[in-house]
Amino acid sequence: MTGADAIIKCLEAEGVTTVFGYPGVAIAPFYNSILDSVISTVLVRTEQNAAHAASGVSRITGRPGVCAVTSGPGATNVITGIATAFADSIPLICITGQVNSELLGSDVFQEADITGAVESFVKYSYLVKDAAEIPRIFKEAFYIANSGRKGPVLVDVPIDIQNASVTKFKYPEEVSLRTYKPTVKGHAVQIKKVIGELKKAKRPLICAGGGVLLSEAEGELRAFAARHRIPVVSTMMGIGVMPTDHPLYFRMVGNNGKAYANRAISESDLLIMVGARVADRAVNQPDLITKDKVLVHMDVDPAEIGKNAGPTIPLVGDAKHIFGDLEKEMENQFSKEDFICGSEEWLETLNTYRRELKRRRSPNPAYVDPAEFIERLTDRMEEDSVYVADVGQNQIWSCGYAKVKERGKFLTTGGMGTMGYSIPAAMGAKIAAPGRQVVAVCGDGSFQMSMMELATMRQHDIPVKLVVLKNNYLGMVRQYQHFTYKDNYSVVDLSGSPDLEKLASAYDLPFLRLENMDRCDEVLDTFLKEDASVLLECLIDPMDLV
Numbered sequence: 001m002t003g004a005d006a007i008i009k010c011l012e013a014e015g016v017t018t019v020f021g022y023p024g025v026a027i028a029p030f031y032n033s034i035l036d037s038v039i040s041t042v043l044v045r046t047e048q049n050a051a052h053a054a055s056g057v058s059r060i061t062g063r064p065g066v067c068a069v070t071s072g073p074g075a076t077n078v079i080t081g082i083a084t085a086f087a088d089s090i091p092l093i094c095i096t097g098q099v100n101s102e103l104l105g106s107d108v109f110q111e112a113d114i115t116g117a118v119e120s121f122v123k124y125s126y127l128v129k130d131a132a133e134i135p136r137i138f139k140e141a142f143y144i145a146n147s148g149r150k151g152p153v154l155v156d157v158p159i160d161i162q163n164a165s166v167t168k169f170k171y172p173e174e175v176s177l178r179t180y181k182p183t184v185k186g187h188a189v190q191i192k193k194v195i196g197e198l199k200k201a202k203r204p205l206i207c208a209g210g211g212v213l214l215s216e217a218e219g220e221l222r223a224f225a226a227r228h229r230i231p232v233v234s235t236m237m238g239i240g241v242m243p244t245d246h247p248l249y250f251r252m253v254g255n256n257g258k259a260y261a262n263r264a265i266s267e268s269d270l271l272i273m274v275g276a277r278v279a280d281r282a283v284n285q286p287d288l289i290t291k292d293k294v295l296v297h298m299d300v301d302p303a304e305i306g307k308n309a310g311p312t313i314p315l316v317g318d319a320k321h322i323f324g325d326l327e328k329e330m331e332n333q334f335s336k337e338d339f340i341c342g343s344e345e346w347l348e349t350l351n352t353y354r355r356e357l358k359r360r361r362s363p364n365p366a367y368v369d370p371a372e373f374i375e376r377l378t379d380r381m382e383e384d385s386v387y388v389a390d391v392g393q394n395q396i397w398s399c400g401y402a403k404v405k406e407r408g409k410f411l412t413t414g415g416m417g418t419m420g421y422s423i424p425a426a427m428g429a430k431i432a433a434p435g436r437q438v439v440a441v442c443g444d445g446s447f448q449m450s451m452m453e454l455a456t457m458r459q460h461d462i463p464v465k466l467v468v469l470k471n472n473y474l475g476m477v478r479q480y481q482h483f484t485y486k487d488n489y490s491v492v493d494l495s496g497s498p499d500l501e502k503l504a505s506a507y508d509l510p511f512l513r514l515e516n517m518d519r520c521d522e523v524l525d526t527f528l529k530e531d532a533s534v535l536l537e538c539l540i541d542p543m544d545l546v
Contacts, residue, residue: 001165001166001167001169002029002033002131002162002163002164002165002166003029003128003131003134003157003161003162003163003164003166004029004030004032004033004162004163005033005166006131006134006135006166006169007030007033007095007134007138007157007162008030008033008034008036008037008039009135009169009171010134010135010138010139010171011037011039011066011138012037012038012039013171014063014064014138014142015063016039016066017038017039017040018039018040018041018042018057018065018066018428018431018432019034019039019040019041019042019066019067019068020041020042020044020049020050020051020053020054020065020066020067020068020424020428021041021042021043021044021047021050021067021068021069021095022043022044022045022046022047022050022069022070022074023043023070024069024070024071024072024074024097024110025070025097025110025159026070026071026072026074026096026097026098026099026110026158026159027068027069027070027071027074027095027096027097027157027159027162028070028097028159029159029162029163030068030095030097030157030162031068042427042431042456042460042462043456043459043460044424044453044456045452045453045455045456046077046450046452047067047069047074047075047077047078047081048077048078048079048080048081048420049081049420049423049424049450049453049456050067050068050069050078050081050424051067051078051080051081051082051084051085051092051094051152052081052084052418052420052421052424052425052428052450053065053067053424053425053427053428053431054066054067054081054085054092054093054094054428055081055084055085055088055090055092055425055428056388056411056424056425056426056427056428056429056430056431056432057428057429057431057432058085058090058091058092058428059090059213059409059411059425059429060386060409060428060429060432060433060436061432062216063091063146064091064092064093064142064145064146064153065090065091065092065093065428066092066093066094066095067081067092067093067094067095068094068095068096068097069094069095069096069097070096070097070110071096071097071098071099071110071111071112071114072109072110072111072112073110073112074096074097074110075096075097075098075112075114075117075156076112076114076117078094078096079117079118079121080416080418081418082094082118082121082122082152082154083118083120083121083416083418084413084415084416084418084421085151085152086121086122086123086151086152086415086416087413087414087415087416088210088237088413088414088415088416089149089150089151089210089211089214089415090150090151090152090214091145091146091150091151091152091153092145092151092152092153093138093141093142093145093152093153093155094122094152094153094154094155095154095155095157096114096154096155096156096157097157097158097159097162098111098114098127098156098157098158098159099111099158099159100158100159100160101129101158101160101161102160104158114154114156115127115154115156118154121152122151122152122153122154123144123145123149123150123151123152123153124140124141124144124153124154125153125154125155125156126140126141126153126154126155126156127156127158128155128156128157128158128161129161130161131161131162131164131165131166132166132167132168134157134161134166135169135170135171135172136172137155138155138171139171139172139175140175140177141153141155143175143177144177144180147182148180148182148183148300148301149182149211149299149300149301149304150214182300183300183302183316183317184300184317184318184321185317185318185321185322185325186298186315186316186317186321186322186325186326187315187316187317188325188329190313190314190315191315191322191325191326191329192329192333193313194272194296194313194315194326195326195329195330195333195334197270197294197296197312197313198228198270198330198341199333199334199341200270201269201270201294201341202269202343202346203267203268203269203270203342203343203346204228204230204231204268204269204270204271204272204341204342204346205230205231205232205233205264205265205268205270205271205272206221206224206225206230206231206232206233206272206274207232207233207234207235207238207253207265207271207272207273207274207276208221208232208233208234208235208238208241208242208274208275208276209234209235209237209238209273209274209275209276209277210235210237210238210275210276210414211274211275211276211299211300211319212238212241212274212275212319213237213238213240213241213275214275215275215300215318215319215320216320217275217318217319217320217323218240218241218242220319220320220323220324220327221241221242221274221319221323222241222242222246223323223327224323224326224327225242225248226248227327228330228340228341228342229248229340229341229342229343229344229347230248230272230341230342231248231249231250231264231342231346231347231350232246232248232249232250233249233250233251233252233253233257233261233264233265234249234251234252234253235252235253235254235276235277235414236252236254236256236257236399236412236414237276237412237414237415238252238275238276239252239399239402239404239410239412240404240408240409240410243404243405243406243408244402244403244404244405245403248347250264250350250354251400252399252400253265256396256399256400256546257399257400258354258357258358258359258400259353259357259359260350260353260354260356260357260358263350263353263357264350264353265289267349268293269292269293269294270293270294270296271289271293271294271295271296272296272298273289273295273296273297273298273299273311274298274299274319274322275298275299275300275319276299277299277304277307277308277415278297278304278307278308278309289309290309290310290311290312294312294313295309295310295311295312295313296311296312296313296315297309297311297313297314297315298315298316298317298319298322299315299316300316300317300318300319302314302316363541363544364541364543364544365516365517366516366541367515367516367539367540367541367544368469368514368515368516368517368520368538368539368540369517370393370394370397370401370469370538370540370544371397371400371401372401372517372520373514373517373520373538374397374398374401374402374441375401375402375403376520376521376524377402377439377441377467377524378401378402378403378404378405379403380524380525380528381405381408381437381439381528382436382437383405383406383407383408384405384407384408384409384436384437385405385408385409385436385437385438385439386408386409386410386411386426386429386430386433386436386437386438386439387402387404387408387409387410387411387439387441388411388412388421388422388425388426388429388438388439388440388441389402389410389411389412389422389441389442390412390419390420390421390422390423390440390441390442390443390446390447391412391413391417391418391419391420391421391446391476392419392442392443392445392446392474392475392476393443393469393471393475393476393479393544393546394441394442394443394446394469394475395412395417396476396546397469397546398410398412398441399412400546409429411425411426411429413425419445419446419449420442420446420449420450421446421450422440422441422442422446422450423440423442423447423450423451423453423454423457423464423466424450424453424456425440426438426439426440426464426466427453427456427457427462427464430462430463430464431462437465437528437531438463438464438465439464439465439466439467440464440465440466440467441467441469442466442467442468442469443468443469443470443471443474443475444468444469444470444471444472444494444497445473445474445475445494447466447468448494448497448498451498451503454503454507454509455507457507457533458507458508458509462533463531463532463533464533465527465528465533465534465536466533466534466535466536467527467536467538468500468535468536468537468538469538469540470497470500470537470538470539470540471539471540471541471542471544472493472494472495472497472542473492473493473494473542474491474492474494475540475542475544476546477492478492478542479545479546482543482545500513500535500537501513501537503535504535509533509534509535510532510533510534510535511534511535511536511537512526512527512534512535512536512537513536513537513538513539514536514537514538514539515539516539523536
C-alpha cells in the first residue's frame with residue numbers, strides 16, 4: 001500500500017463518498033489511487049469552488065466535505081474557499097499535494113508554503129512527513145474539523161509521501177488529543193442561572209445563529225421556544241432554525257434585517273444568544289444587547305463569548321446538549337403555571353411591530369420585483385428544498401423574502417461574504433441530497449465568478465436550478481456608492497456580460513427569461529416542473545435597493 005492508498009482508505013473509513021478537486025502532478029498519486037475506490041470524484045473548473053462544493057456537502061450531511069487539489073497555484077487558489085468555510089464554521093478536509101519533501105524550502109516549481117499561508121483560516125493544518133502517520137493524521141483531522149466549533153482542516157502531503165510504502169495500515173478507532181478537549185455539555189450552575197432569569201423575564205427573546213444549525217439543534221430550539229412561548233429571531237447564518245411562517249419567528253436581525261426583529265432585541269429584557277457571534281452585521285452596536293437586559297450567550301467556542309459584548313451569563317457548550325439540559329432542569333424547577341416564559345402581551349407587541357414596521361416596497365413594474373419573485377419562488381419550492389443564496393443584493397433579498405419551510409434548508413455565506421459561492425455550494429448540496437430540490441440564486445456579478453461550473457454540472461449530471469437576478473451592476477457596491485458618494489459610481493458597471501441565453505445554449509442548458517412580473521407564476525411553474533437544471537434570468541431594475 002502507498003501513502004496515497006492509505007489516504008483513500010482513511011476517507012473510506014470516514015464514510016466519504018465524493019471528493020471535489022482539480023488534479024496536478026503533486027496530487028496525481030492520490031487521484032490515481034482513488035480510481036480503485038468507491039469514492040466518486042468531481043472535477044471543478046477552479047479550485048476555490050472545490051472547497052465551496054465540499055461546504056455544500058457538509059452543510060447538508062453534517063459531516064466534513066472533502067476537496068483535493070495540487071500544490072502551488074492549486075493550493076493557493078483554494079484558500080478563499082477555506083477562508084469562507086472557516087468564517088462560517090463549516091467542517092472541511094482540504095488535501096493539498098506538495099513537492100518532494102527534500103525540496104521543501106527550495107522555491108522549486110509549484111512549491112507554496114500552504115500550511116503557513118492558511119494559518120489564519122483553518123482550525124489546524126498538517127504537513128505529512130511520514131506515510132505511516134497518515135491514518136492517525138486523518139483520524140485527527142476529521143475529529144478536529146467536526147467537533148467543538150467546527151471548521152476546515154488542511155492536510156498537505158508531499159508527492160514522495162504519497163508514493164511511499166505503508167507496510168501496516170490500521171485506522172484508529174478513537175482520538176485523544178491532550179490539548180484539544182472541546183466543551184460540549186453546559187455547566188450545570190450556569191444552566192440554573194439561566195432558568196432563574198427565565199422565571200423573572202417578562203420579555204424573553206432567543207437570537208439563533210448558525211451554531212444551532214451546525215449542532216443540528218433546530219428541533220430542540222423549536223420545541224423549547226414553542227413549549228415556553230419564547231419568540232425567536234435569527235442572524236443571517238441562523239436562517240432556517242425556524243420555519244419562516246412559524247408564529248414565534250420574527251425573522252433576521254441586523255443592518256439588513258427586519259426592523260421589527262431589531263426592535264424585539266432592543267426591547268427584550270432577557271436575550272439568549274445561541275450559536276451566534278456578536279458581529280457587526282447582526283449587532284452593529286453591542287451596547288444594545290447589554291443595556292437594560294440580561295444577556296445569556298451560549299456558544300461552543302469560549303473565545304466568542306464576551307469578545308464583542310459582555311454577557312450576564314456565559315454558557316459554553318453545544319446547543320443541542322444545552323437545550324436538552326435546560327428542558328430537564330426546567331421540568332424540575334418550574335411549576336406548570338410558570339412553565340410559560342413569554343407573555344401573550346410581549347408576543348402581541350412583537351406582532352404589532354411586525355405589522356406596523358413591515359417595509360413597503362415600490363417596485364418598478366417594468367422589471368421583476370426581486371422581493372415578490374423570491375416569495376413566489378420559495379412558496380412553490382418543495383417542503384425539503386435547499387435554497388442557496390449568493391452574496392450581494394441577491395443575498396439580502398433572499399434573506400428578507402425567502403420562505404424556508406419545515407424541512408427546508410437555507411444556505412449562504414455570512415462571515416466572509418464570498419461572491420460566487422452559490423453555484424458550487426448548490427452542486428455539493430445536490431450531490432449530498434440527490435432527491436431534494438436545490439435552487440441557487442445569484443446576481444449577474446456573482447454568477448460570472450463561478451459560471452465555469454456549468455461545465456461541471458453538465459459533465460457530472462448535477463441538476464441544480466439556477467436563478468440570475470440581472471441588473472448589469474455590482475448591485476450592493478452600487479447601492480453603497482449611491483448613498484455614500486451621491487451616485488458617483490466607480491467600477492461597478494457590468495457591461496460586457498455574456499448573453500445568458502447563448503451561454504445556456506453552449507452548455508445545453510434550458511433557458512428562461514422573466515422581464516417583469518406579468519408571467520411570473522407561469523415561468524416559475526416551468527422552472528420548477530422537472531428535476532433537470534434550468535437557467536432562469538430575471539431582469540431587475542438597476543436602481544432597485546435592498
